Amino acid sequence: KNQVEQSPQSLIILEGKNCTLQCNYTVSPFSNLRWYKQDTGRGPVSLTIMTFSENTKSNGRYTATLDADTKQSSLHITASQLSDSASYICLDDYKLSFGAGTTVTVRA
Amino acid sequence: DVKVTQSSRYLVKRTGEKVFLECVQDMDHENMFWYRQDPGLGLRLIYFSYDVKMKEKGDIPEGYSVSREKKERFSLILESASTNQTSMYLCASSFRDPQNTGELFFGEGSRLTVL
Numbered sequence: 660k661n662q663v664e665q666s667p668q669s670l671i672i673l674e675g676k677n678c679t680l681q682c683n684y685t686v687s688p689f690s691n692l693r694w695y696k697q698d699t700g701r702g703p704v705s706l707t708i709m710t711f712s713e714n715t716k717s718n719g720r721y722t723a724t725l726d727a728d729t730k731q732s733s734l735h736i737t738a739s740q741l742s743d744s745a746s747y748i749c750l751d752d753y754k755l756s757f758g759a760g761t762t763v764t765v766r767a
Numbered sequence: 768d769v770k771v772t773q774s775s776r777y778l779v780k781r782t783g784e785k786v787f788l789e790c791v792q793d794m795d796h797e798n799m800f801w802y803r804q805d806p807g808l809g810l811r812l813i814y815f816s817y818d819v820k821m822k823e824k825g826d827i828p829e830g831y832s833v834s835r836e837k838k839e840r841f842s843l844i845l846e847s848a849s850t851n852q853t854s855m856y857l858c859a860s861s862f863r864d865p866q867n868t869g870e871l872f873f874g875e876g877s878r879l880t881v882l
Contacts, residue, residue, distance in 0.1 A: 700875075
Protein backbone atom coordinates (compact mmCIF):
# COMPACT_ATOMS: atom_id res chain seq x y z
CA LYS A 660 0.00 0.00 0.00
CA ASN A 661 1.31 3.41 -0.97
CA GLN A 662 2.37 5.27 2.15
CA VAL A 663 2.01 8.64 0.47
CA GLU A 664 -1.44 9.63 -0.77
CA GLN A 665 -2.15 12.72 -2.85
CA SER A 666 -5.37 14.52 -3.69
CA PRO A 667 -6.95 15.52 -5.89
CA GLN A 668 -5.79 13.29 -8.73
CA SER A 669 -6.19 16.19 -11.13
CA LEU A 670 -7.58 19.70 -11.26
CA ILE A 671 -8.20 22.46 -13.77
CA ILE A 672 -7.94 26.12 -12.83
CA LEU A 673 -8.08 29.43 -14.65
CA GLU A 674 -4.95 31.49 -15.06
CA GLY A 675 -4.47 33.84 -12.14
CA LYS A 676 -6.41 31.69 -9.67
CA ASN A 677 -5.01 29.89 -6.64
CA CYS A 678 -5.10 26.18 -5.84
CA THR A 679 -4.04 23.83 -3.07
CA LEU A 680 -2.76 20.29 -3.41
CA GLN A 681 -2.76 17.77 -0.56
CA CYS A 682 -0.32 15.08 0.50
CA ASN A 683 -0.98 12.63 3.36
CA TYR A 684 1.78 10.34 4.49
CA THR A 685 1.86 7.40 6.84
CA VAL A 686 5.54 6.56 6.65
CA SER A 687 7.40 6.21 9.92
CA PRO A 688 9.77 7.41 11.09
CA PHE A 689 9.33 10.72 9.36
CA SER A 690 12.34 12.33 7.77
CA ASN A 691 11.65 15.09 5.26
CA LEU A 692 8.92 15.57 2.72
CA ARG A 693 9.69 17.01 -0.70
CA TRP A 694 7.47 18.42 -3.40
CA TYR A 695 8.50 17.89 -7.02
CA LYS A 696 7.17 19.43 -10.21
CA GLN A 697 7.13 17.32 -13.35
CA ASP A 698 6.45 18.96 -16.69
CA THR A 699 4.99 16.73 -19.39
CA GLY A 700 7.68 14.51 -20.90
CA ARG A 701 10.35 15.66 -18.45
CA GLY A 702 11.87 14.36 -15.24
CA PRO A 703 10.66 15.69 -11.85
CA VAL A 704 12.42 18.72 -10.38
CA SER A 705 12.47 19.52 -6.66
CA LEU A 706 10.37 22.52 -5.61
CA THR A 707 10.82 22.50 -1.87
CA ILE A 708 11.69 20.33 1.10
CA MET A 709 9.84 20.32 4.43
CA THR A 710 11.67 19.13 7.52
CA PHE A 711 10.00 17.94 10.70
CA SER A 712 10.39 21.29 12.44
CA GLU A 713 9.09 23.45 9.58
CA ASN A 714 5.47 24.51 9.20
CA THR A 715 5.64 26.69 6.13
CA LYS A 716 8.11 27.34 3.34
CA SER A 717 7.77 29.42 0.20
CA ASN A 718 9.47 29.19 -3.17
CA GLY A 719 8.17 32.06 -5.27
CA ARG A 720 4.46 31.49 -5.89
CA TYR A 721 4.64 28.03 -4.33
CA THR A 722 4.04 27.66 -0.59
CA ALA A 723 4.32 24.32 1.17
CA THR A 724 2.98 23.56 4.63
CA LEU A 725 3.54 20.63 6.94
CA ASP A 726 1.53 19.40 9.90
CA ALA A 727 3.59 16.66 11.53
CA ASP A 728 0.78 15.81 13.98
CA THR A 729 -1.77 14.97 11.30
CA LYS A 730 0.92 13.88 8.81
CA GLN A 731 -0.37 16.18 6.13
CA SER A 732 1.39 18.51 3.74
CA SER A 733 -0.07 20.92 1.24
CA LEU A 734 1.28 22.83 -1.73
CA HIS A 735 -0.41 26.13 -2.50
CA ILE A 736 0.04 27.78 -5.89
CA THR A 737 -0.71 31.48 -5.93
CA ALA A 738 -1.73 33.47 -9.01
CA SER A 739 -1.34 30.48 -11.30
CA GLN A 740 0.36 30.80 -14.67
CA LEU A 741 0.13 28.62 -17.76
CA SER A 742 3.62 27.32 -16.98
CA ASP A 743 2.30 25.84 -13.73
CA SER A 744 0.56 23.14 -15.77
CA ALA A 745 2.37 20.01 -14.62
CA SER A 746 2.21 17.07 -12.26
CA TYR A 747 3.08 17.76 -8.64
CA ILE A 748 4.47 14.87 -6.66
CA CYS A 749 5.31 14.55 -2.99
CA LEU A 750 8.03 12.27 -1.72
CA ASP A 751 8.92 10.96 1.69
CA ASP A 752 12.69 11.28 1.87
CA TYR A 753 13.23 8.43 4.31
CA LYS A 754 11.47 5.57 2.57
CA LEU A 755 11.68 7.23 -0.85
CA SER A 756 7.93 6.71 -1.23
CA PHE A 757 6.32 8.83 -3.91
CA GLY A 758 2.71 9.85 -4.10
CA ALA A 759 0.88 9.23 -7.39
CA GLY A 760 0.86 12.95 -8.11
CA THR A 761 -1.70 15.65 -8.85
CA THR A 762 -2.00 16.85 -12.43
CA VAL A 763 -2.66 20.58 -12.61
CA THR A 764 -3.95 22.18 -15.80
CA VAL A 765 -4.01 25.97 -15.98
CA ARG A 766 -6.26 27.42 -18.68
CA ALA A 767 -6.16 30.92 -20.09
CA ASP B 768 24.11 22.34 -12.71
CA VAL B 769 23.61 18.67 -12.04
CA LYS B 770 23.03 16.70 -15.16
CA VAL B 771 21.57 13.22 -15.31
CA THR B 772 21.56 11.89 -18.84
CA GLN B 773 19.55 8.93 -20.03
CA SER B 774 20.76 7.38 -23.26
CA SER B 775 17.46 7.05 -25.09
CA ARG B 776 14.30 9.15 -24.84
CA TYR B 777 12.18 6.70 -26.83
CA LEU B 778 12.63 3.00 -27.53
CA VAL B 779 10.46 0.42 -29.22
CA LYS B 780 11.36 -3.22 -28.62
CA ARG B 781 9.79 -6.59 -29.27
CA THR B 782 8.75 -9.11 -26.64
CA GLY B 783 11.70 -11.23 -25.59
CA GLU B 784 14.37 -8.75 -26.58
CA LYS B 785 17.10 -7.74 -24.16
CA VAL B 786 16.95 -4.02 -23.37
CA PHE B 787 19.63 -1.77 -21.91
CA LEU B 788 18.80 1.61 -20.44
CA GLU B 789 21.84 3.71 -19.63
CA CYS B 790 22.12 6.56 -17.15
CA VAL B 791 25.09 8.83 -16.51
CA GLN B 792 25.42 11.61 -13.92
CA ASP B 793 28.15 14.23 -13.81
CA MET B 794 28.02 15.41 -10.18
CA ASP B 795 29.94 12.62 -8.46
CA HIS B 796 26.79 11.45 -6.65
CA GLU B 797 27.08 8.26 -4.62
CA ASN B 798 23.44 7.25 -4.93
CA MET B 799 21.68 6.27 -8.12
CA PHE B 800 18.14 5.00 -8.68
CA TRP B 801 15.91 3.54 -11.35
CA TYR B 802 12.16 4.19 -11.25
CA ARG B 803 9.30 3.39 -13.56
CA GLN B 804 6.35 5.72 -13.84
CA ASP B 805 2.87 4.62 -14.87
CA PRO B 806 -0.38 6.61 -14.90
CA GLY B 807 -2.18 6.42 -11.58
CA LEU B 808 0.66 4.52 -9.92
CA GLY B 809 3.27 7.23 -9.68
CA LEU B 810 6.97 6.48 -9.47
CA ARG B 811 7.94 3.04 -8.26
CA LEU B 812 11.48 2.13 -7.29
CA ILE B 813 13.01 -0.74 -9.26
CA TYR B 814 16.62 -0.80 -8.05
CA PHE B 815 19.06 1.53 -6.37
CA SER B 816 22.76 1.70 -5.69
CA TYR B 817 24.69 3.49 -2.97
CA ASP B 818 28.14 2.71 -4.31
CA VAL B 819 30.04 1.21 -7.21
CA LYS B 820 29.28 -2.49 -7.74
CA MET B 821 26.60 -2.28 -5.08
CA LYS B 822 22.89 -2.74 -5.79
CA GLU B 823 19.72 -3.11 -3.76
CA LYS B 824 16.26 -4.20 -4.83
CA GLY B 825 13.52 -1.65 -4.71
CA ASP B 826 9.79 -2.28 -4.60
CA ILE B 827 9.38 -3.88 -8.05
CA PRO B 828 12.67 -5.56 -9.10
CA GLU B 829 11.12 -8.58 -10.86
CA GLY B 830 12.10 -8.78 -14.50
CA TYR B 831 14.92 -6.26 -14.12
CA SER B 832 18.60 -6.24 -13.25
CA VAL B 833 21.14 -3.43 -12.89
CA SER B 834 24.82 -2.80 -13.25
CA ARG B 835 27.03 -0.16 -11.64
CA GLU B 836 30.59 -0.67 -12.79
CA LYS B 837 31.51 3.02 -12.50
CA LYS B 838 30.34 5.66 -10.05
CA GLU B 839 28.80 7.86 -12.71
CA ARG B 840 26.95 5.15 -14.64
CA PHE B 841 23.95 3.03 -13.65
CA SER B 842 22.38 0.70 -16.18
CA LEU B 843 18.97 -0.95 -16.11
CA ILE B 844 18.63 -4.25 -17.94
CA LEU B 845 15.49 -6.03 -19.07
CA GLU B 846 16.69 -9.57 -19.79
CA SER B 847 13.58 -10.51 -21.77
CA ALA B 848 11.23 -7.60 -22.35
CA SER B 849 7.52 -8.14 -21.88
CA THR B 850 4.55 -5.96 -22.80
CA ASN B 851 3.86 -5.14 -19.14
CA GLN B 852 7.24 -3.43 -19.01
CA THR B 853 6.00 -0.74 -21.38
CA SER B 854 6.49 2.37 -19.27
CA MET B 855 8.42 5.56 -18.64
CA TYR B 856 11.74 4.82 -16.94
CA LEU B 857 13.40 7.51 -14.87
CA CYS B 858 16.93 7.51 -13.53
CA ALA B 859 17.88 9.68 -10.55
CA SER B 860 20.96 10.42 -8.50
CA SER B 861 21.72 12.11 -5.18
CA PHE B 862 24.48 12.79 -2.72
CA ARG B 863 24.75 10.46 0.20
CA ASP B 864 24.31 12.23 3.50
CA PRO B 865 24.08 10.85 7.04
CA GLN B 866 20.31 11.21 7.17
CA ASN B 867 19.81 9.85 3.67
CA THR B 868 17.86 12.94 2.72
CA GLY B 869 19.62 14.06 -0.42
CA GLU B 870 17.58 15.72 -3.15
CA LEU B 871 16.94 13.45 -6.11
CA PHE B 872 18.03 14.77 -9.51
CA PHE B 873 16.22 13.10 -12.37
CA GLY B 874 17.00 12.44 -15.97
CA GLU B 875 14.54 13.28 -18.73
CA GLY B 876 13.18 9.76 -18.84
CA SER B 877 13.17 6.89 -21.34
CA ARG B 878 9.81 5.89 -22.75
CA LEU B 879 9.91 2.19 -23.58
CA THR B 880 7.27 0.46 -25.67
CA VAL B 881 7.35 -3.32 -25.86
CA LEU B 882 5.35 -4.79 -28.72
